[in-house]
Amino acid sequence: MFTHVKSNIRHITPDAVNGRYLLKVVYVVLEPQYQSALSAAVSSINQNQSDFAIEISGYLIEELRDQENYENFKRDIAQANIFLASLIFIEDLADKVVEAVKPYRNRLDAAVVFPSMPKVMRLNKLGSFSMAQIGQSKSAIAQFMRKRKEKSGSSFQDSMLKMVQTLPKILKYMPLDKAQDARNFMLSFQYWLGGSADNLENFLLMLADKYVFKDEQQLKGTSVQFKDPIVYPDMGIWHPLAPKMFEDIQEYLDWYNSRWDISSSLQDPLAPCVGLVLQRTHLVTGDDAHYVAMVQELEAMGAKVVPVFAGGLDFSKPVDAYFYQPGTGNGKNQSPAALVDTVVSLTGFALVGGPARQDHPKAIASLRRLNRPYMVTLPLVFQTTQEWENSDLGLHPIQVALQIAIPELDGAIEPIILSGRDGTTGKSIALQDRIEAVAKRALKWASLRRKPKLVKKIAITVFSFPPDKGNVGTAAYLDVFGSIYKVMEALKNNGYEVNDLPESAEALMQAVIHDAQAQYSSPELNIAYRMSVIEYERLTPYYPRLEKSWGTAPGNLNSDGQNLLIYGKHFGNVFIGVQPTFGYEGDPMRLLFSRSASPHHGFAAYYTYLEQVWQADVVLHFGTHGSLEFMPGKQMGMSGNCYPDNLIGSIPNLYYYAANNPSEATIAKRRSYAETISYLTPPAENAGLYKGLKELSELIGSYQTLKDTGRGVPIVNTIMDKCRLVNLEQDIALPEKDAKEMTGEERDNIVGQVYRRLMEIESRLLPCGLHVIGKPPSSEEAIATLVNIANLDRTEEEIQGLPRIIANSIGRDIDEIYRNNDQGILADVQLLQDINQGTSAAVTALVQAQVDADGRVSKVSKLNFLNMGKKEPWIEALHNLDYTKVTTEALKPLFEYLEYCLQQIVADNELGAILQALEGQYILPGPGGDPIRNPDVLPTGKNIHALDPQSIPTMAAVRSAKIV
Numbered sequence: 001m002f003t004h005v006k007s008n009i010r011h012i013t014p015d016a017v018n019g020r021y022l023l024k025v026v027y028v029v030l031e032p033q034y035q036s037a038l039s040a041a042v043s044s045i046n047q048n049q050s051d052f053a054i055e056i057s058g059y060l061i062e063e064l065r066d067q068e069n070y071e072n073f074k075r076d077i078a079q080a081n082i083f084l085a086s087l088i089f090i091e092d093l094a095d096k097v098v099e100a101v102k103p104y105r106n107r108l109d110a111a112v113v114f115p116s117m118p119k120v121m122r123l124n125k126l127g128s129f130s131m132a133q134i135g136q137s138k139s140a141i142a143q144f145m146r147k148r149k150e151k152s153g154s155s156f157q158d159s160m161l162k163m164v165q166t167l168p169k170i171l172k173y174m175p176l177d178k179a180q181d182a183r184n185f186m187l188s189f190q191y192w193l194g195g196s197a198d199n200l201e202n203f204l205l206m207l208a209d210k211y212v213f214k215d216e217q218q219l220k221g222t223s224v225q226f227k228d229p230i231v232y233p234d235m236g237i238w239h240p241l242a243p244k245m246f247e248d249i250q251e252y253l254d255w256y257n258s259r260w261d262i263s264s265s266l267q268d269p270l271a272p273c274v275g276l277v278l279q280r281t282h283l284v285t286g287d288d289a290h291y292v293a294m295v296q297e298l299e300a301m302g303a304k305v306v307p308v309f310a311g312g313l314d315f316s317k318p319v320d321a322y323f324y325q326p327g328t329g330n331g332k333n334q335s336p337a338a339l340v341d342t343v344v345s346l347t348g349f350a351l352v353g354g355p356a357r358q359d360h361p362k363a364i365a366s367l368r369r370l371n372r373p374y375m376v377t378l379p380l381v382f383q384t385t386q387e388w389e390n391s392d393l394g395l396h397p398i399q400v401a402l403q404i405a406i407p408e409l410d411g412a413i414e415p416i417i418l419s420g421r422d423g424t425t426g427k428s429i430a431l432q433d434r435i436e437a438v439a440k441r442a443l444k445w446a447s448l449r450r451k452p453k454l455v456k457k458i459a460i461t462v463f464s465f466p467p468d469k470g471n472v473g474t475a476a477y478l479d480v481f482g483s484i485y486k487v488m489e490a491l492k493n494n495g496y497e498v499n500d501l502p503e504s505a506e507a508l509m510q511a512v513i514h515d516a517q518a519q520y521s522s523p524e525l526n527i528a529y530r531m532s533v534i535e536y537e538r539l540t541p542y543y544p545r546l547e548k549s550w551g552t553a554p555g556n557l558n559s560d561g562q563n564l565l566i567y568g569k570h571f572g573n574v575f576i577g578v579q580p581t582f583g584y585e586g587d588p589m590r591l592l593f594s595r596s597a598s599p600h601h602g603f604a605a606y607y608t609y610l611e612q613v614w615q616a617d618v619v620l621h622f623g624t625h626g627s628l629e630f631m632p633g634k635q636m637g638m639s640g641n642c643y644p645d646n647l648i649g650s651i652p653n654l655y656y657y658a659a660n661n662p663s664e665a666t667i668a669k670r671r672s673y674a675e676t677i678s679y680l681t682p683p684a685e686n687a688g689l690y691k692g693l694k695e696l697s698e699l700i701g702s703y704q705t706l707k708d709t710g711r712g713v714p715i716v717n718t719i720m721d722k723c724r725l726v727n728l729e730q731d732i733a734l735p736e737k738d739a740k741e742m743t744g745e746e747r748d749n750i751v752g753q754v755y756r757r758l759m760e761i762e763s764r765l766l767p768c769g770l771h772v773i774g775k776p777p778s779s780e781e782a783i784a785t786l787v788n789i790a791n792l793d794r795t796e797e798e799i800q801g802l803p804r805i806i807a808n809s810i811g812r813d814i815d816e817i818y819r820n821n822d823q824g825i826l827a828d829v830q831l832l833q834d835i836n837q838g839t840s841a842a843v844t845a846l847v848q849a850q851v852d853a854d855g856r857v858s859k860v861s862k863l864n865f866l867n868m869g870k871k872e873p874w875i876e877a878l879h880n881l882d883y884t885k886v887t888t889e890a891l892k893p894l895f896e897y898l899e900y901c902l903q904q905i906v907a908d909n910e911l912g913a914i915l916q917a918l919e920g921q922y923i924l925p926g927p928g929g930d931p932i933r934n935p936d937v938l939p940t941g942k943n944i945h946a947l948d949p950q951s952i953p954t955m956a957a958v959r960s961a962k963i964v
Helices: 034-048 061-065 067-079 091-104 140-152 156-171 177-194 197-212 249-257 280-284 289-300 316-322 360-370 385-390 397-408 432-450 480-493 505-513 533-539 543-550 588-593 601-613 643-648 662-671 691-706 712-725 744-762 779-790 802-809 814-822 826-848 873-880 888-906 910-918 955-963
Strands: 021-029 052-060 082-086 110-113 235-237 273-279 304-310 342-345 374-376 417-421 428-430 458-462 527-532 563-571 574-578 618-622 653-658 674-679 684-686 765-767 925-927 943-945
Touching: 021 034, 021 061, 021 067, 021 197, 034 052, 034 197, 052 061, 052 067, 061 067, 061 091, 067 091, 082 197, 110 177, 110 197, 177 197, 177 280, 235 316, 249 304, 249 316, 273 280, 273 289, 273 316, 273 432, 280 289, 280 304, 289 304, 289 417, 289 428, 289 432, 304 316, 316 360, 342 432, 374 397, 374 432, 385 417, 397 662, 417 432, 458 480, 480 505, 480 574, 480 618, 480 910, 505 563, 505 574, 527 533, 527 601, 533 563, 533 601, 543 601, 563 601, 574 601, 601 643, 618 910, 653 662, 653 910, 662 674, 662 943, 674 910, 674 943, 691 712, 691 744, 712 744, 744 814, 744 826, 779 826, 779 888, 802 814, 802 826, 802 888, 814 826, 826 873, 826 888, 873 888
Parallel strands: 021 052, 021 082, 082 110, 273 304, 273 342, 342 374, 458 574, 458 618, 618 653, 653 674, 925 943
Antiparallel strands: 235 304, 417 428, 527 563, 563 574, 684 765
């Protein structure tokens, strides 16, 4: 359990019943913002109603994990008149709710469940109205929802909202009880979405009147009086000082610019503008302190603010409606101009669907069209402020899933805590230092869009681990200085001030380190800046916390004894800096697990220099990976005392990260607020054989030719002797007896086992070279990648791998060949080797048809060989190897897929994404992982996320579904 709040804080009873009927209400919700409004509504009823009073018990869904809370919930349900629920979308907790409520559903006077999982929605009961057969009902409401959805393509929640607006007016005049009960459900939804204390009070009064006190005699002959719901706009623009909620952006801007309380700078059309995305429930329930604080902070820092909201869970609608300049985009083929420079969602949820059913393609389309950085901040939902502050882990795992991992699929960055929660009232508490952090970072992203390229400062940070090996500029699978050189050329060509760029990547490296083998502490490593201790302590407010581990500054790391040294070199407005050692090279686990661990003064000074002294507009961490994101602090949900948060400060953090390492890229995203941009890892190719192993392979070839002659026996003896020389006897059980004492089958078995082991060694995949950012793949690299892709069956796409297609053409099953190969059956070991050669030859033919004059694949064209009167080259390659029964039809799905994959490899956006991010633009999100198994990782240059919804369902699930 991450929260230890007991539900009794939401248990309200009347001060005195005084002979009144006591009506009991139980509610369970995802978020706490309804708590204070419901409490106020119940208190008003208990104060003003003479015939009845309400006792209410409330639960946040996550609290039901606690057994004591759950037992209390079940006890309360057993005594309740009315049950309410909203946004129950967590599977195991939905099961708990159903288990507790279902036995009492028929006894309850009313059960009202707002959008939740179908199993929870089936608990709804208002008189004759029910959703017991949700999804299969033929009722008028069900048909209305289906027709609305089919007509508009809208979601379940949108359909519900449209019904809320439309059906009550229609059903009001229908006399049937069932119609009136359906109308009351729609009214209930209006009351609930309205969310104010007044609306919730009238909601409870309506339920009491219609379903608890149906017989007026129960209330001494008087009926309960209630008002219709106050209806708020489904979406609009809110401001804490505005006289109303606006539904037109021009009207809002007119009001905004007429304000007397703002400076003229905020009325300037060139002032930075931040778009905020809000939940309407927080506004109408009055739980908006964190929203007010954010608006005030941004305006105090000089930004205009456009805070938009949605009543449902599709926040892309107000984004599309209000974040563009009014009056633009009206002409033919004219796109509307964006009004905002940065988007900051304060909801903590996915842009479309919230915590419920997400529609990431719709969200991405909306954000891509707007083309602005998209930050999603986090209000604490499942923990109180104190629980989060005291936790080493930080965020509750469910909150990590719902409010970090899922928004990342939309391209969200910067998951900074926005607000806490009061454990007693449930109200949001603005965390001022976090509000300031969000506002500063939002404005830095806005500045990237508005600042002229010529004056933007870019700090490229390279790594060196282990530092005593002279490994300056190391990163996983990446030619770091070759890639930096490409980036700097692109920057120069795009108008950034890049001065004194050396003539080559090698010369660039030498300019930074002077000596490729330089010791890290060597004076030959270029010193860009000497920071005095006085300057360091003035600019680094958290430095006293480092003294416990490292003593007083400057210390002995990145120091000359008097100053702190910043290593690197300036090239105009580009600085290439070397990230300092993390200080615990002898015991790296201490950095991760020791409570007292901290960065050293030199590490802190480096990031202080970037932000405070050189005043970088953006930092680009170059390659997988550095130490910043692994510095001590909470695992997720950084506080102002977490070192990654302290170090990165307010600088936007771009981070080139290997596409195949989404797990660690996620750490960088969530702990150091990095926008991780994927780069392609070099393709793997067969390791091949060498020396004694190659001689063994030649001996096996001789045996296959001569085994039936007198030379077969001595060749087997030579093979066994050679195996012992190259230590293969550790992998293969070699007999001590002479080969002449063996049967022919035994000799074949020995040779087959040796051959199988050689093939395993030869086919081991090793990366071929290092990747260079922005450099098209060579033909060899493209072939190596596509061969690996072609080897795999892709059941989910109904595409057979090339080895299977070839095996089928000769009447064999590839799975049987694999099994026989594993058992060392000589004929099938050789056959598998031949099939692999056929696979390589066919893929080589595909790639060679696209190679340019430089031997690289820079673009992929659709070639129609039939119109040229030729066979496809891959067919010809297979036929030349005597696989003549392989047909064009059998190969077509696979080779169309391989052509698509080749297009994605060539279409990398690694350089383009960096240039976009430097201009304050939106970077398309994409999954990380192995591009061989999941080509959706391609093209690279995407904002990596670890969760891949396209991997669900699994292949096993697909097979099971086909059987069913």
